[in-house]
Amino acid sequence: ITGPNMAGKSTYMRQVAIITLMAQIGSFVPASKANIALTDKIFTRVGASDDLAFGQSTFMVEMSEVSNILKQATNNSLIVLDEVGRATSTFDGLSIAWSVMEYLSKTLKAKTLFATHYHELTELEGILEGVKNYRINVKEFNDSIIFLRKIVRGGANKSFGIEVAKLAGLPDNVISRAKEILHSLEENEINKNSTLTTINSSADTIKYQKSAMEVANILRDVNVETLTPLNAFDLILTLTEKVKKEGLTYG
Structure with missing residues (x-):
């Protein structure tokens, strides 16, 4: 789920969590109709705060909570x-968010609402099974934005961070300077396109590396000295089927 700050991403996700909980206890839900599956647990990672008592930074708290979710769900x-990964550097945060999405899609296969400002993650629709892009609609009007409070299919192409900062009352000279800097950064198309190309192409690389690692793990567990001809045949058959299924190639 993408969209600008204050558009309603967090509110929408919390609403879904609350409605799911209400449905599990047999309560009415605020909808004309609802089709909600049985749910064993509801996990949330929302907001950002540190833990001074335990000496944990905001990022450490976030990662600890995500770790607990991935282990228990x-x-x-x-x-x-x-917004998983927002409390660290851009590329570290993007890499972690990307990897978490892959784990959710390939391993857990749990129903997930994942809000993010990393627009690169919208490229995962069509790459990862089950991933669908949604955005909170906004309308641009007179150099400002109007929040429509409506969720629609597709990814957002802008974060509207400067517009939201303007709504928050930042001084006009700060807003003007921010626009100048943004324009300067957007003009650097060579670096920008090179970065996006690297990120987009990495999905196939990650898929190949994970599949190759699984094959390597299978071979590592083989005891050649005790391997019978029949077991060897079964092993070759297993590896062949895996290579075909994952689309692995070599050469």
Whole structure:
């Protein structure tokens, strides 16, 4: 789920979590109709705060909570993740968010709402099974934005951070300077396009590396000295089927 700050991403996700909880206890839900599956657990990672008592930074708290979710959730769980990776550097945060999405899609297969400002993650629709892009609609009007409070299919192409900062009352000279800097950064198309190309192409590389690692793990567990001809045949058959299924190639 993408969209500008204050558009309603967190509110929408919390609403889904609350409605799911209400449905599990047999309560009415605020909808004309609802089709809600049985859910064993509801996990949320929303907001940002540190833990001074335990000496944990905001990022450490975030990662600890995400770790707990990935360890405890099942394919019957509902997971709500709000801007995972935002408390560290851009590329570190993007890499972690990307990897978490892959784990949710390939391993847990749990129903998940994942809000993010990393627009690169919208490229995962069509790459990862089950990933669908949604955005909170806004309308641009007279150098400002109007929040429509409506969720629609597709990814957002802008974060509207400067516009939201203007609504928050930042001084006009700060807003003007921010626009100048943004324009300067957007003009650097060579670096920008090179970065996006690297990120987009990395999905296939990650898929190949993970599949190759699984094959390597299978071979590492083989005891050649005790391997019978029949076991060897079964092993070759297993590896061949895996290579075909994952689309691995070599050469």
